[in-house]
Amino acid sequence: MPTLSIDGTEIEVAEGTTVLRACEQAGVEIPRFCFHERLSIAGNCRMCLVEQVGVPKPLASCAMPVTDGMQILTRSERVQAAREGVMEFLLVNHPLDCPICDQGGECDLQDQALYYGRVRSRYREAKRAVTDKDFGPLVKTVMTRCIHCTRCVRFMDEVAGVPELGTMGRGEDMEIVAALDGCLHSELSGNVVDLCPVGALTSKPYAFAARPWELSHTESVDVLDAAGSAIRIDSRDGRVLRVLPRVNEEINEEWIGDRSRYAIDGLAVRRLDRPWLREGGAFRPVTWEAALAAVATALQAAAPERTAALMGDLPGLEGMTALADLMRARGVASVDCRQDGGAFGPGEPASWRFNAGIAGIDRADALLLIGTNPRREAPVINARFRKRWRAAGIPVARAGPVTDLTYPVTELGAAPQVLAELAEGSHPFADVLERARYPLIVVGSGALARPDGGVVLGLARRLADTVGAAGPVWNGFSVLQRSAARAGGLELGIVPADGGLDAGGMLAAARAGGLDFVYLLGADEVDPDAFRDTFTVYQGHHADRGARYADVVLPGAAYTEQAATYVNTEGRPQQARPAHPPPGDARPDWKILVALARELGSPLPYESLDGLRSRIAAAVPHLAHIDQLPPPAPLAPFGDPDGALDAAPFEEMVPDYYRTCPISRASATMAACARAVADA
Amino acid sequence: MSGGAELFPGPDRDAAEEILGRYPTAHRQSAVLPLLDLAQRRHGGWLPPAVVDAVGDYLGMPSMRVRELVTFYSMFHDRPVGRYLVQVCRTTPCWLRGSDEVLAGAREELGIAPGETTPDGRFTLVEVECLGACADAPVVQINDDYHERLDGERMRAWLRDRRRAEDD
Ligand code: SF4
Ligand code: FES
Ligand code: FES
Numbered sequence: 001m002p003t004l005s006i007d008g009t010e011i012e013v014a015e016g017t018t019v020l021r022a023c024e025q026a027g028v029e030i031p032r033f034c035f036h037e038r039l040s041i042a043g044n045c046r047m048c049l050v051e052q053v054g055v056p057k058p059l060a061s062c063a064m065p066v067t068d069g070m071q072i073l074t075r076s077e078r079v080q081a082a083r084e085g086v087m088e089f090l091l092v093n094h095p096l097d098c099p100i101c102d103q104g105g106e107c108d109l110q111d112q113a114l115y116y117g118r119v120r121s122r123y124r125e126a127k128r129a130v131t132d133k134d135f136g137p138l139v140k141t142v143m144t145r146c147i148h149c150t151r152c153v154r155f156m157d158e159v160a161g162v163p164e165l166g167t168m169g170r171g172e173d174m175e176i177v178a179a180l181d182g183c184l185h186s187e188l189s190g191n192v193v194d195l196c197p198v199g200a201l202t203s204k205p206y207a208f209a210a211r212p213w214e215l216s217h218t219e220s221v222d223v224l225d226a227a228g229s230a231i232r233i234d235s236r237d238g239r240v241l242r243v244l245p246r247v248n249e250e251i252n253e254e255w256i257g258d259r260s261r262y263a264i265d266g267l268a269v270r271r272l273d274r275p276w277l278r279e280g281g282a283f284r285p286v287t288w289e290a291a292l293a294a295v296a297t298a299l300q301a302a303a304p305e306r307t308a309a310l311m312g313d314l315p316g317l318e319g320m321t322a323l324a325d326l327m328r329a330r331g332v333a334s335v336d337c338r339q340d341g342g343a344f345g346p347g348e349p350a351s352w353r354f355n356a357g358i359a360g361i362d363r364a365d366a367l368l369l370i371g372t373n374p375r376r377e378a379p380v381i382n383a384r385f386r387k388r389w390r391a392a393g394i395p396v397a398r399a400g401p402v403t404d405l406t407y408p409v410t411e412l413g414a415a416p417q418v419l420a421e422l423a424e425g426s427h428p429f430a431d432v433l434e435r436a437r438y439p440l441i442v443v444g445s446g447a448l449a450r451p452d453g454g455v456v457l458g459l460a461r462r463l464a465d466t467v468g469a470a471g472p473v474w475n476g477f478s479v480l481q482r483s484a485a486r487a488g489g490l491e492l493g494i495v496p497a498d499g500g501l502d503a504g505g506m507l508a509a510a511r512a513g514g515l516d517f518v519y520l521l522g523a524d525e526v527d528p529d530a531f532r533d534t535f536t537v538y539q540g541h542h543a544d545r546g547a548r549y550a551d552v553v554l555p556g557a558a559y560t561e562q563a564a565t566y567v568n569t570e571g572r573p574q575q576a577r578p579a580h581p582p583p584g585d586a587r588p589d590w591k592i593l594v595a596l597a598r599e600l601g602s603p604l605p606y607e608s609l610d611g612l613r614s615r616i617a618a619a620v621p622h623l624a625h626i627d628q629l630p631p632p633a634p635l636a637p638f639g640d641p642d643g644a645l646d647a648a649p650f651e652e653m654v655p656d657y658y659r660t661c662p663i664s665r666a667s668a669t670m671a672a673c674a675r676a677v678a679d680a
Numbered sequence: 681m682s683g684g685a686e687l688f689p690g691p692d693r694d695a696a697e698e699i700l701g702r703y704p705t706a707h708r709q710s711a712v713l714p715l716l717d718l719a720q721r722r723h724g725g726w727l728p729p730a731v732v733d734a735v736g737d738y739l740g741m742p743s744m745r746v747r748e749l750v751t752f753y754s755m756f757h758d759r760p761v762g763r764y765l766v767q768v769c770r771t772t773p774c775w776l777r778g779s780d781e782v783l784a785g786a787r788e789e790l791g792i793a794p795g796e797t798t799p800d801g802r803f804t805l806v807e808v809e810c811l812g813a814c815a816d817a818p819v820v821q822i823n824d825d826y827h828e829r830l831d832g833e834r835m836r837a838w839l840r841d842r843r844r845a846e847d848d
Contacts, residue, residue, distance in 0.1 A: 163742035168751040179744055 004070035019061035031112045033197045034149035035062035049082040058082040087117035093128045103199030105212040136183035137672035146200035152192040161406025162186040183676035187379035190261040205669045218579040222260040223484035223559045227378045228568025229256045233579040240264045250359045257379035266667030270543045272555040273584025296599040298535045302517035308334035308506045312522035313483030316564025319589025333500030337489025339523045341504045343453030346495045350633035353571040355475040366436035369398040371650035372444025376657045397429045400650040414649035423462040433467035440476040446653030452646040458639025481569040488567035510534045520546045542662035555586035562588035571630040573623045687734040726757040762797045762804035767821040770807045773814035785832030789839040
C-alpha cells in the first residue's frame with residue numbers, strides 16, 4: 001500500500017487510488033468538474049490540478065494514480081495560480097448569465113469560481129454562442145453554458161447504456177449533441193441534469209419555477225416503482241416542485257428513473273380534495289361526516305361474505321393495515337393486496353421478495369430474467385444489471401419478449417415452456433446457472449399474475465433448486481415487483497382468509513351480482529366497471545379509474561403528503577415523509593380508516609400513527625426495522641411446479657413506461673414523454 | 681458484424697480485413713480510424729452519415745462514438761468536398777513565409793472563399809493549422825500530397841494546370 005504526503009500529512013492508501021481520491025480520504029477538498037465517482041475518468045476540465053513536489057508541471061489529480069512517496073501540495077501558490085488559470089479559461093466562453101440560470105445557487109461553476117477563481121475577469125473579447133439542442137420534454141439545454149466536461153455523454157454511454165449523446169467537433173467548435181432531436185431514449189435521462197456541473201442541462205418542467213434556497217427539502221422514498229429509491233422532495237407553498245435522488249448505495253446508488261423524478265406535476269391535478277357522494281348518477285360534494293356515515297351505513301347493511309376490500313399499488317403499510325384490521329374485525333374474509341392477481345405464495349416471503357438484494361446484483365455471475373423487462377419495471381435495478389455486466393461480462397438470458405435492455409441478452413423466447421426445460425436442467429442455460437457461484441434468477445411480477453402464475457412461480461423456484469441458486473448464504477431466487485405497495489401488503493399478510501375471495505374472485509363475484517360492498521384503497525388498475533352494481537368506496541388521491549364508478553369517494557393523501565412506510569421489492573421497509581399537508585379536505589389514509597371505524601362504533605385499537613406502527617411491529621417485527629433488509633426468508637419450495645403452463649407467451653407488462661399509476665397518468669410531462677417516444 | 685459487404689465491396693473487403701488484422705480481435709474498434717479513411721476514399725472523399733453508421737455497425741461501435749471521431753479529426757469530412765481538397769496552412773511559420781499570398785492566389789484562381797467548393801465540384805479550399813512541415817513553409821496540402829515553398833503565383837499555376845487537365 002503506497003504512502004504519500006498531502007499538504008505535509010502522511011496517508012496510506014490502497015494500490016491504484018488516484019491522487020484526488022487520496023486527497024478526499026485525507027479530508028482535503030479538490031475542486032473538479034469532469035470527475036464523477038460513478039463515471040469513467042475523462043481528465044478534461046483540469047480543475048483538479050495539484051502540485052507534486054519535484055515535478056515541474058501541475059498534475060490532474062483525478063487521473064493520476066498515487067505512487068509511493070509522492071508529496072502532494074494542494075494549497076501552494078502554484079496550485080492556486082493553476083486553479084485561477086483553469087477557471088479563467090473555463091469562463092472565457094461561459095455566458096455568466098447566472099441571474100437567469102436555473103442552476104444558480106447550486107452550480108459547481110458558480111461555487112468554484114467564487115472559491116478558486118480570480119476576483120475580476122480580464123477577458124474583453126467576444127464569446128462564442130452555441131445553438132441549443134432539443135433533448136425532449138425533460139432536459140432543457142442552454143448549450144452556451146456547457147464547459148465540455150462530458151459527464152452527460154459518459155452517463156448516457158456507461159450507466160444508461162443508451163449512447164445517444166456525443167461531442168461533435170473540437171476545441172472552440174466542440175458541442176454536445178443528441179443522436180436524434182426530440183427525446184433521449186432512456187428511462188434514466190433526467191440524471192444528466194444532476195450530473196451537469198453547470199446550467200447547460202437543467203430540468204425543463206422545473207424551468208424558472210424556484211430558486212434552490214426557497215425550497216424546503218424532505219427526505220423520502222420513491223413509490224412510482226418497487227425499487228424504493230431514496231429521494232429528496234423539494235417543495236414550496238404546499239406544492240412539490242421537484243424530486244431529486246438521494247444516495248443509497250444499497251438501492252439506487254445516486255440515480256432515479258424519469259417517472260419518479262418527473263411525474264410530480266401529476267400530484268397537482270385531478271386531485272380528490274374533498275369527499276364526494278354519488279346521488280342519482282352524479283357526484284355531489286359532501287362533508288366528511290356525511291361521507292363516512294354513508295360508508296358506515298352501506299357497510300353495516302352488507303353481509304361480511306358479500307363484502308370485500310382491495311388495495312392498489314400506492315398505499316403504505318399504515319393505510320393497508322388499518323383497512324385490513326377494520327374489515328377483519330367485521331368478519332370480512334375477502335381482503336386482498338394483489339390487485340393484479342399475482343400468485344405469490346401466501347406465507348412464503350421468498351416468493352415475493354428480491355431475495356438476493358439489489359446490492360446482491362453486484363455479485364451475481366449469471367442472470368436469468370423470466371417474464372420481466374427490468375428496464376421499464378425498475379430502471380435503477382436495470383442500471384445495476386448493466387453495471388454488473390460491464391464489470392464482469394456476466395451471461396444474461398431472458399424468457400420473455402425481446403427488448404433492448406442495454407446489455408447483451410441470450411433470448412430464450414417468450415413461450416413459458418422453456419421454464420420447464422430449465423427447471424429440469426435440460427436447457428443449456430441451466431448449465432450456465434449451475435456453473436455460476438452466484439446465479440441470479442429474476443422473476444417478473446407480471447409473469448406471476450398470469451392465470452398459470454402459480455406454475456411459473458413453482459418452476460422458477462424448482463429451477464433455483466436445480467441449479468443451486470437458493471441456499472442459506474446466497475438466495476438468487478428474486479422477484480421483481482412493479483408496485484410500491486405489493487411487497488408491503490404481502491409482508492402484512494393481506495391476502496384473503498379462508499373462504500375469502502382474491503382480487504380475481506372479487507371482480508367475478510361483483511360482475512355476477514354477488515358482492516354488495518367493496519372498498520378500494522387506491523386500487524386503480526382493476527376494471528372498475530365490474531363494480532357497477534356493487535356499493536363501491538374509493539379511497540385515494542386521484543380521480544383515476546377507481547373513482548369512476550364509486551358511490552363514495554374519500555380523499556386520501558399522496559406519498560408526498562403523508563407519513564407512510566413502504567416495503568420495496570427486497571422486503572426492505574422505508575419511510576416516506578410528508579413534504580406538505582394533503583390538499584383541501586384530503587387526509588392521511590390511516591386517519592380516514594380510524595375515523596370510519598369510530599363511525600361504525602367499533603374503533604380500531606389505535607388512534608395515533610405511533611400506535612398503528614406499534615401494532616404493525618407487533619404483528620411483523622422486521623417491518624419496524626426501517627431501512628434494514630428483512631431476515632432471510634425460509635427456503636421451502638412453493639408454487640405449483642407440476643401444474644400445466646399456458647400456451648400464451650410472456651408479455652410486456654409496462655407498454656408505456658411513463659404512465660403506470662394515477663399520479664403519472666395525471667402528469668402532462670409524462671404524457672409529453674410518451675408522445676415524444678412514440679414520435680421518434 | 682453487419683454492413684461489411686455493402687460498406688467494403690469487392691477488393692476493399694480484403695483491405696478492410698487486412699486493417700482489422702493489425703489489431704487484436706478483442707479490440708476490433710481500434711481499427712476505426714484506418715477504416716474510416718478507407719471508407720472515405722471509397723465514397724468520394726467524404727463520409728455520408730449512412731457510411732459512418734455502417735462503419736460503427738461493422739466494428740460493433742455505437743454510431744455516436746464514430747460520429748465524434750469524424751468531427752474531431754480534420755482529415756475526415758462529414759460534408760461533400762471537391763475532387764481536390766486544397767488545404768492552405770495558416771499557422772505562424774507559414775504565415776510569416778507568405779501563406780496569405782498563397783491563399784490569395786488560390787482564391788483568385790478558383791473564385792471561391794475558404795470553406796467553399798467550386799460550382800463544378802472539383803475544388804474545395806480550406807485553411808488549416810500547422811501541417812507539420814514548417815521547415816518548407818509555406819505549405820499547402822492537396823489530397824495526399826504536400827506542396828511546399830509555395831508562393832501565390834506557383835499556387836495559381838498548379839491549380840490552373842489541374843483545371844486544364846480536368847477539362848481535357
Ligand atoms: S452539457 Fe453539462 S454535463 Fe454535458 S458536457 Fe456540457 S457541462 Fe458537461
Ligand atoms: S476533475 Fe480532473 S481533469 Fe476534470
Ligand atoms: S506552420 Fe504551416 S506547416 Fe507548420
